[in-house]
Amino acid sequence: MPATASTTASTWPTDLVIVGATSAIAENCTRLWLEGGASRALLIGRDEAGLDRIATDLRVRFPAAAINTSVTDLLDVPSITSAVQGFAGPGTPGAAAGAGLTVLIAHGSMTDQAESQADLAKAASVLQVTGVSPSLWMEACADTMTAGTIAVLGSVAGDRGRRKNYIYGASKGLIERMAEGLQHRLAASPLNVVLVKPGPTATPMTAGMPASGLAPVSAVAADIVKGVNAARPVVYAPIKWQVIMTVVRLIPRPVFNRLDF
Numbered sequence: 001m002p003a004t005a006s007t008t009a010s011t012w013p014t015d016l017v018i019v020g021a022t023s024a025i026a027e028n029c030t031r032l033w034l035e036g037g038a039s040r041a042l043l044i045g046r047d048e049a050g051l052d053r054i055a056t057d058l059r060v061r062f063p064a065a066a067i068n069t070s071v072t073d074l075l076d077v078p079s080i081t082s083a084v085q086g087f088a089g090p091g092t093p094g095a096a097a098g099a100g101l102t103v104l105i106a107h108g109s110m111t112d113q114a115e116s117q118a119d120l121a122k123a124a125s126v127l128q129v130t131g132v133s134p135s136l137w138m139e140a141c142a143d144t145m146t147a148g149t150i151a152v153l154g155s156v157a158g159d160r161g162r163r164k165n166y167i168y169g170a171s172k173g174l175i176e177r178m179a180e181g182l183q184h185r186l187a188a189s190p191l192n193v194v195l196v197k198p199g200p201t202a203t204p205m206t207a208g209m210p211a212s213g214l215a216p217v218s219a220v221a222a223d224i225v226k227g228v229n230a231a232r233p234v235v236y237a238p239i240k241w242q243v244i245m246t247v248v249r250l251i252p253r254p255v256f257n258r259l260d261f
């Protein structure tokens with residue numbers, strides 16, 4: 001899917017819904033959106049203590065903003081349906097926010113490829129948490145929201161399957177096809193879908209990786225917020241990954257198969 005510039009003008013959200021709000025990338029994005037003037041944030045996740053810690057911090061930093069939390073099983077279909085109805089269904093503040101509502105879907109898990117290959121249950125969990133669940137959140141949002149923006153954290157890992165992380169990469173590839181299809185379906189509507197593709201970023205997910213190859217999470221979040229506000233269909237963060245992954249995608253298969261990365 002090409003990372004084209006959108007014709008939509010940049011809009012700063014008034015209302016935020018963050019799914020997987022304990023993610024370090026999501027937390028940094030939430031902070032930036034609130035700094036820029038968003039007035040309400042609903043933080044959704046599975047970890048009550050983690051959500052409370054982030055909400056408390058945000059309430060201190062942004063006393064004028066309304067910060068709420070919701071402990072939700074992110075993988076459970078009825079829970080997804082009811083959560084989305086609760087924040088974007090008819091009569092909710094989210095529905096009233098219209099174009100001012102931005103939903104960021106951020107959760108995912110990256111198990112070691114060798115572990116996922118050796119244990120199908122682990123592979124199933126990565127695919128479920130990182131691919132299927134975010135896709136269902138996107139679908140539920142698209143079926144409920146009438147305006148605003150649905151943003152989802154994919155990854156550069158979804159751009160081409162590689163022996164070192166294709167199970168995680170496949171789940172991000174699923175997100176990409178979902179985002180692409182929803183963008184096609186909603187092309188004539190005021191509801192935007194933004195696929196974000198971060199490169200390797202310094203967060204708890206990448207703890208243990210060499211720091212030199214990781215972008216600072218604050219810089220990645222700034223690129224994400226800018227791209228989501230502009231409703232760009234695809235946002236690479238940092239932008240250099242757009243060039244790198246274009247080259248990676250173009251490497252002919254016989255050459256690619258000899259590369260060990």
Ligand SMILES: NC(=O)c1ccc[n+]([C@@H]2O[C@H](COP(=O)([O-])OP(=O)(O)OC[C@H]3O[C@@H](n4cnc5c(N)ncnc54)[C@H](OP(=O)(O)O)[C@@H]3O)[C@@H](O)[C@H]2O)c1
Binds near residue numbers: 046109154
């Ligand atoms: N860091 C990177 O290099 C990088 C690069 C590209 C894309 N991404 C993507 O960016 C997103 C955020 O990652 P991050 O770097 O911010 O990592 P992170 O801080 O480790 O956040 C991971 C998030 O996923 C949630 N999660 C993990 N397993 C879950 C499960 N079984 N059920 C529900 N929620 C679960 C975590 O919730 P808990 O707090 O409850 O565990 C947390 O909110 C992910 O989708 C990731 O794939 C990250």
